[in-house]
Amino acid sequence: MTPTLGWVISSATASQLIRQGATLLDARSAELQADGILKGSIPVTWTEFAQAEAPNSGKLLADDDLLTEKLQAIGVFRERPVVVVADPLRGWGEDGRIVWMLRSLGHPQAVMVDGGYPALANEGVPTTPPGNAEEPQRGDFVVQRTDRWDIDRDTLRASLGADHVAIIDCREAREYEGATPYGEPRGGHIPAAVHLYYKELMDAAGSLLPPDAIRARLQKAGVRPEAEIISYCTAGVRSAWVTVVLVHLGRRAKSYSGSICEWAAGDPHRFPLQT
DSSP states (O other): OOOOOOSEEOHHHHHHHHHTTOEEEEOSOHHHHTTOEETTOEEOOGGGGBOSSTTSTTSBOSOHHHHHHHHHHTTOOTTSOEEEEOOTTTSOSHHHHHHHHHHHTTOTTEEEETTHHHHHHHHTOOEEOGGGOOOOOOOOOOOOOOOTTBOOHHHHHHHTTOTTEEEEEOSOHHHHTTOOTTOOSSOSBOTTOEEOOGGGGBOTTSOBOOHHHHHHHHHHHTOOTTOEEEEEOSSSSHHHHHHHHHHHTTOOEEEOSSHHHHHTTSOTTTSOOBO
16 A cells, blocks of 8 residues: 555656556646657546536536546556646646546545656656557546535635635636636636635746745735635636645645636626626
């Protein structure tokens, strides 16, 4: 049994786990994978595990049997770590979304690689053209869902104004201020939400800032050390990434997976937005 892993691991630790037989998932877009993939990695997209129709496109599929089938088909085993990579600088935090999903579905050893695909490639993990992807061995993981790191719209609404809760809008500043670049029904941010763009937690190379620097960013944004943190974005990808980072650092954190796609589709009086 692999020792308990944090939610974010170094490229060196990831390389060791891969050599020991961990499942390696590549959550980058097909466009980015065209540059090459890590040998033995299995391409995945976060959307294949999410509901198809708006306004629920940020939420996980509701059918646990279907999710179990999909995860077994890509080689997810209960007793094997799952190492997930994406491209921190050119992506959307898809690796965080997959790790958040797996943890929320009961996998105890799903991890995100600090620095993503570039860091593992630099670590010496062999790469290969995308057409050489291997057929995964069928896994045995069975979904056992938990809501420990997820929150639904009504529960979030009931939390507005609570002293113990901090809400983070981790989208770009223009989205926080009211722009709707991705077809949202309404623009603006959830009342009382503070703005902290998720890439502000990375350095110029796409690696996480040191823990003290992340804590300082949170404090500067107005997030108290004792607060439970709820993050949201457009469709629960960037917010899942933030949640993975915060849980890794020991914070109580949840992702609102419905995010603005769902919130902005609701009754404006019950689910207001501010600009």
